[in-house]
Amino acid sequence: MAGGFLVLVLLVVLMPRVAWQQDPYALLPCYDPWSPPDPDTRVKDHTLFAYQDAFYLVTMVETTKPGGQGGQNESDERDSKMLAGARTEDFCTWEYLGVVLSLGDTGEADEAALWAPYVVQESETTYLFYTGVNRHLSQSIMLATSTDPGDPQNWVRRGVVFRPHHDGMIYAGTESWSDARDPMVLSYQGRYYLYYTGRDVDGGIVGVAMAETLDGPWQDLGAVLRTPHDIMPESPFVVEAHGFFYLFYNAAHIGERWQWGPSPFGPWQPPPTEEETGWAYDFLFTGVTWLASYVIGDGQRIGFAPVSWDTSCTPPRPLAPQEVAQKVFLPMIVRE
Numbered sequence: 001m002a003g004g005f006l007v008l009v010l011l012v013v014l015m016p017r018v019a020w021q022q023d024p025y026a027l028l029p030c031y032d033p034w035s036p037p038d039p040d041t042r043v044k045d046h047t048l049f050a051y052q053d054a055f056y057l058v059t060m061v062e063t064t065k066p067g068g069q070g071g072q073n074e075s076d077e078r079d080s081k082m083l084a085g086a087r088t089e090d091f092c093t094w095e096y097l098g099v100v101l102s103l104g105d106t107g108e109a110d111e112a113a114l115w116a117p118y119v120v121q122e123s124e125t126t127y128l129f130y131t132g133v134n135r136h137l138s139q140s141i142m143l144a145t146s147t148d149p150g151d152p153q154n155w156v157r158r159g160v161v162f163r164p165h166h167d168g169m170i171y172a173g174t175e176s177w178s179d180a181r182d183p184m185v186l187s188y189q190g191r192y193y194l195y196y197t198g199r200d201v202d203g204g205i206v207g208v209a210m211a212e213t214l215d216g217p218w219q220d221l222g223a224v225l226r227t228p229h230d231i232m233p234e235s236p237f238v239v240e241a242h243g244f245f246y247l248f249y250n251a252a253h254i255g256e257r258w259q260w261g262p263s264p265f266g267p268w269q270p271p272p273t274e275e276e277t278g279w280a281y282d283f284l285f286t287g288v289t290w291l292a293s294y295v296i297g298d299g300q301r302i303g304f305a306p307v308s309w310d311t312s313c314t315p316p317r318p319l320a321p322q323e324v325a326q327k328v329f330l331p332m333i334v335r336e
Contacts, residue, residue, distance in 0.1 A: 030092045033301040036084065037096050040064050042299030044080065045116040045182070045235065048284045048291070051126065051149050054087045055284075057293070058100055058117045058128065059302065080113050083130060085152055091304055098152045101144055104132065109140040109160050109174070116182045116235065119149075120214060127214045128155065129183040129194070138178040141196060143215075162194060162209055166222040168201045179204075182235045185214070188264050194218055195236040197249075204232035206249060208265065224265045227251060238264050239283055241290065244315040260315045271317065283307065 034057060036043055046059035060080040085097035104110040110132030120127040126149045132142040141162035148154045164171045164180050172178045179199040186193045194209045205223035225247060227233045232252040239246045247268055248258045259268035281302075282293045290307035310317040 030090070031304045032092050032094070033296055033303040034086050034088075034094045035301045036061055043302055044295060044299055046282060046293065046295075046302055047117045047119045047128075048282050048293045048304075049119040049121055049126075049149075050284065050286075051121060054089050054150070055091070056119070056149050057086045057088075057302065058083055058119060059086075060115060060117070062299065080115055083114050083117050083128075085149070087150060097150065100128070100152050100155055101130070101157070104157070108132070109134055109138075110142055111135060112137070115139075118183050118185060120185050120187075122214060127185075129161075129185060131181040131183065132160065134174060136174065136176050138172070138174045138176060139180045140174075141180060141183045141194065141218075158215075161216050162196070162218045162220075164196070164198045164200075164207060164220055166200070166207070166220040168222075169207075169220070170199045170201060179232070184235075184237050186238050186264055193264065195224070195238060197232060197234045197236065199232070202226055203228075203230040204252070206233045206236040206247070225249070225259070225268055233257075235281070237283065239285075239290070240264070241318075242309060242311065242316045246315075246318065258318065272313070 040063060042062045042064055044060045044062060046057055049056050061082050061084045062079045063081065081103050082099045083101045085100045086094050087097060088094045101114055103112070103114065110130075112135045113133035115131035115133060117128055117130045120129070124147055126146045128144045128146070130142055130144070132140045140160045143158040143161045144155045145158060146154045146156070162180070162183075163178075171180060180196060182195075182197040184195045186195065192211045192214055194211070196207050196209070198205050198207045200223060202223075204227050206225040207220065207222060208224045209218035209220045211218045225233055225236070231254060233249040234252060235250050237248045239248070244260050245262070245264050246258055246260050247266075248256070251257050257270075259270050261268045281295055284291045284293070291304060292307050293302055293304050295301075296303045308319045310319055
């Protein structure tokens with residue numbers, strides 16, 4: 001969900017027409033982090049995508065308040081009252097676009113908080129999936145669309161598009177906490193698959209729903225990953241690379257994890273050694289390589305770095321630059 005740890009997006013799109021596209025490691029002028037303009041806010045779950053000649057970022061923005069360790073202000077995902085946007089052409093200079101979405105009206109599914117955005121670009125339409133949270137902390141997967149993501153006023157709310165409904169699903173409804181968060185959408189063999197964090201009779205799951213179009217309707221296919229001891233697998237992200245599929249997620253109370261499999265539905269297998277964990281929030285495929293974005297510190301900035309793969313083993317391992325591994329802090333949301 002909101003605030004889960006890991007995620008990757010298989011987002012194969014037409015990338016901006018910039019010179020470094022053929023060799024981003026060598027030619028991208030810089031990978032400068034982006035910071036929200038208000039120092040009293042923090043960022044968390046976000047999505048990175050490309051549109052025409054620029055890269056765009058949409059992120060949760062939380063307001064901080066006193067009470068953190070060492071006298072520092074702290075934030076809470078329940079204080080995420082908006083999704084904000086920014087864009088860059090070169091990862092050197094960022095333009096803040098302002099609020100993309102704010103809270104819904106009283107009684108709406110997103111009246112209390114907005115979590116975990118994920119963008120899919122299709123033709124001339126930008127699809128923004130996100131988690132809406134109501135006053136009872138019931139969660140729903142919601143959608144907004146735009147024909148010009150550079151204009152924050154261009155977004156149109158489409159409402160709730162998905163709530164879990166497969167056999168054995170535990171989803172109490174809209175009057176109490178109900179798990180349905182962290183959407184990520186994958187296009188595969190002519191259909192769309194929406195991954196989400198949820199809960200069923202066996203505990204925490206990564207579930208998946210299928211649709212013929214991005215507008216839905218979405219058919220809940222059930223769990224593709226179950227975690228032991230009721231550990232919630234948050235912020236799922238599926239990537240295809242080097243002939244394998246990788247599922248990245250945050251195991252609540254444990255940390256970032258990844259597993260691999262022969263298909264986007266598994267069966268998933270853990271990496272050979274326990275210390276090999278996932279490490280990013282969001283990935284974007286540039287047409288040549290993967291670019292990762294990640295939270296720095298406790299949400300002051302979002303950083304960016306190219307991804308490398310260790311192809312000396314099977315399956316190839318995703319590797320984080322050492323400086324990234326030292327700076328990443330990926331907060332999560334845990335049911336109370």
